[in-house]
Each structure stands twice: as C-alpha cells, then as structure tokens.
Amino acid sequence: MIKNNITISLLITTYNSPKFLDLVFRSIMQQTVMPNEIVIGDDGSTNETKKVIDSYRNKLVCKIEHIWQEDDGFQRCKILNKAIAKVSSDYILQLDGDVMLHPKFIEDHLTVIQPKQFVCGNRCFVLKSKTAKLINEPTNIKLNIFNIKKRKRFFRLPFLSGLFKNKRNNTSRKGNVGCHMAYWKNDMIKINGYNEDFVGWGYEDIEMVERLMNSGVKKRTLLLMALQYHLWHPKSSRASSQKNKKMYYDCKNQDLSYCEKGIKQYI
Template sequence: MKHLKTTLLIATYNWPEALDLVLQSALNQSQLPDEVIIADDGSTNETKVLIDSFKTKFEIPLIHIWQKDEGFKKAHILNKAIAKASGEYIIQVDGDCIMHSHFIKDHLQFVQDDTYLFGSRVNIQKDYLDTLFKTKQITFSAFSKGIKKRTRALHIPILSKLYKPNAEFSSKFRGCNTSYFKKDFIAVNGYNEDITGWGREDSELVLRMHNNGLQARRLRYRGIVFHIYHNEKSRDRFEINDTIEQKTINQNIKWAKNGVDKYLT
C-alpha cells in the first residue's frame, strides 16, 4: 500500500499554554504525520512566538495559518487551513486536546474509503490545571490523576475492532478528534461559513458527508485525546447554528454554498 500523505490539523485561539502541551504531544507521537498545520482564529503574537519556537523541533513542516480576530470564525480558518493542506488525509484536533502517543497511528490504521473516523475525548478536570501546566504533563492513562470518565482513556487496540462503520451520525462525534480524506471534505465544500460563533460547525459538516454517502467509524479504545478544561464559550449564536444544521438534516443538504471552494486554487 502506498504511503498516505497525512496532515495533522490543530485549531487554536489565544491559549498558548495549552497549545504548548498539544504540540509537545504531537512531537511525542509513535507515528508522525507528514505535516502539522495550526489553524489560528486570530490569536495574539504570543501564540506565533510559541509556534515559531517549535518549528526547529519538528522534522516535518509546521505551518501556521492565521486570520484576523473577528469573533468566533472557526469554520473560516479551518477551511483556509485545509485548502492549504498537502495531505490526502486530514487528522483534526483542537488546541486544547493533548494527544495519546499513538493517536496518529491509531487513526491511520483505520483509514477506509467512504468513511470518516472519530475518537474519544477524556476530560482533564479544572482543579488539576495548575498541576498540568506546572509539570507540562502530556502522558495520561486510565489511572492518571485529574481526569474523569476513565474508561475512555483505556487504550486496548484489540477491542477497537468491535466497532464497525455506521451510516448513522453518532451523538458521540466530536470535531476535536476526527479524520477524513481531504477529497471527501471538498466534495461537500468543507465547513459552512454561515456558521459563526460556538456550536454545530463540526457536526453540520459530517452530516453533509453522511448525506453524500459517507459512513462513520468510532475509534473506541484507540485514537484518544485528553481535553483541557476551560470555561464554556458564548452560545449567543447557537440557536441560529442549530437551525442551519436542522435544515441540513431535513433537506438532505450535501453542499455548503458558503464553503471552502473560494480558497482552492
């Protein structure tokens, strides 16, 4: 089988302390991607300085794609970043999600045509943050301090084979831990940029992928991320975004009119 060129995509906004740990966990991968792209929704210069400091540590390209801060426009920056990605396959996390050391390897072992993957998210608790950042911890297990829902942290590869591709969208899907072929992303015109503010940008994307014939496969017991606690984002646009998603479901929409095509050359 030919090598599948892979892009690790990390979305971030103004939390360099967390991004530092995420990038450390990227360096700690048992299998590296071919490039890392940081999709930055308007962070200040402190984040740029951090990313620049990592460029000499990576043996692969570390690319920083930034847009001006005009509020929560995650769909826009992810479209811009994926348009620039040279990988055939995109593995996507958020800048507050520390990756298990086999995260990339786990995703790549389950790559399948006409299928996107999604993995588990383990939450790191608020009262553990001081310790987390002081020790710069990037390795966790089901028995580690400071986490909850410990069974999600179990890395048992043989059990993950019990989970098969499914034509139905799963409520367990999280955009902070997913992967897909770039061509399948482009086939639905990527993220819907009518969705701004927090909520629904990721699920609305994969619902269009389902409408376009893709299946979902859950990476239970593999492909794990550890999500660093933070205060909830403003939900002032959530009802509008939810209405867009419901329209996608009800009308079997496959193509985002306001999507990635404008960035493709």
C-alpha cells in the first residue's frame, strides 16, 4: 500500500449514479495494489449512493471517506475542494464516478510518481450497449476491444509509455481530463485547489492545471498504462461553457497560479 513511505488516496467524484459507482468499486477490488484510502466527493446524491459506498466498507482493507454536500446544481469544484481537504494521504489519484480501472491502474501510477510533477492520464470509451450490460450484470466487468471506442487506448504497453511522457507538456489545455489525474496534495493546496467561481460544466480542470503549471509543477502525460474505461452516459449541459471558458483564458493570459475562492476555506 505504500511506496517509499508515500501514501496514496483515490479521490472519486459522483452525483446520483450509484450503479456506475458500484462498477468503480468493483474495479478497485481487482487492483494489484490497494490505496491507503478512498475519498468520495459527493455533489448532493440521494441515499442510494450512500448505500453503495457503505456496502464496500467491509469488503476493502482501506478506509472509505464519504464527503457529501447538498444538491445545489453542478458544484464540482466545491466538492472536490472539500474532498481534497479531507484526504489524509500525500498523493491523490483523481477519478470521476463513471469509470472503471484496469487491475494495474494504481500499480502503474506508482511507477511514475515524481516530486513537483502531476500526471494527466487518458481513457477509452465503453460503448453504450456494453455499458448497459455492465449495469445489468455487474458481476461480470470484463471488457474486450470490441466493447470500446478509441481502441488504441485499450492496450497496456508500459514499456512504450515513456515515449509519450513529454507529449503536450508545453500546453495545459490539451490532454487534461479531470476523470484521470494524479497530483500531490501539497501542490494543490499551494494553488488553493479548484476555483469555485466555476459553476456548471466546463474548463474547471484545465484552469486548475494552468495554475498548477504556472506554480512550477511539471506535467506528465500518461499513455499505454494506468488504463481507464469511461462508461457511456448522456453529456452534461454545456450552458456554462462560454462563461467558464472566459475564466480559463483570463487565468491563462494573466499567468495566474492562485485562485481566491478555493480549498483553504476547508482546511
């Protein structure tokens, strides 16, 4: 569970998707290396989500923390800050609650941890028909290449991954997905975490990454290892995307490394 005395937390965001979250947990149970803790950042789900989380407390050797806030629309940045503040580990692997993990997901991440570095991983996409089968038959979570979109991302070839580690390192906007990131908790605290002025879908992850890079943290893009499978679901509303896009470019143009409304209010 610990590499060189580094402790690891899985941070999972969720909102009213208990069947998806159950699949996430099932894939965690198959990990070759377990995290020290799992922290669920819950943006206002009903009690069905709590039931799923509680059902795994005696199945996993690591502790599980459930951080819940009232449903007040899409407040992902706020629940992420609250959850990160509660993390007790040094290093955080951040996921969304609609993905499944390759059994060596955590093991692979452990091999690339470096000081003052954060990792942007990748994902392939599970077809709608296969997602429905996974939900209806959750005991069988095996996937094959025919269940997937973006099939090149289905293959785990860690000995080739290093060839891609610098890809997109000079730009923070491309290649960053909030459903698959890894970073040091202390690096996030220094930039004040996520900017809670971002409400609604869009640009909150890349704005955070922009500030993280401006603070001197280096980026590594991770391909062909730490595989992640994104379950199909309808897209979230893009109603806030233009407003959020402007805030991102304001951050980028001003070379900001800190936001005012962030994580420190919870620490």
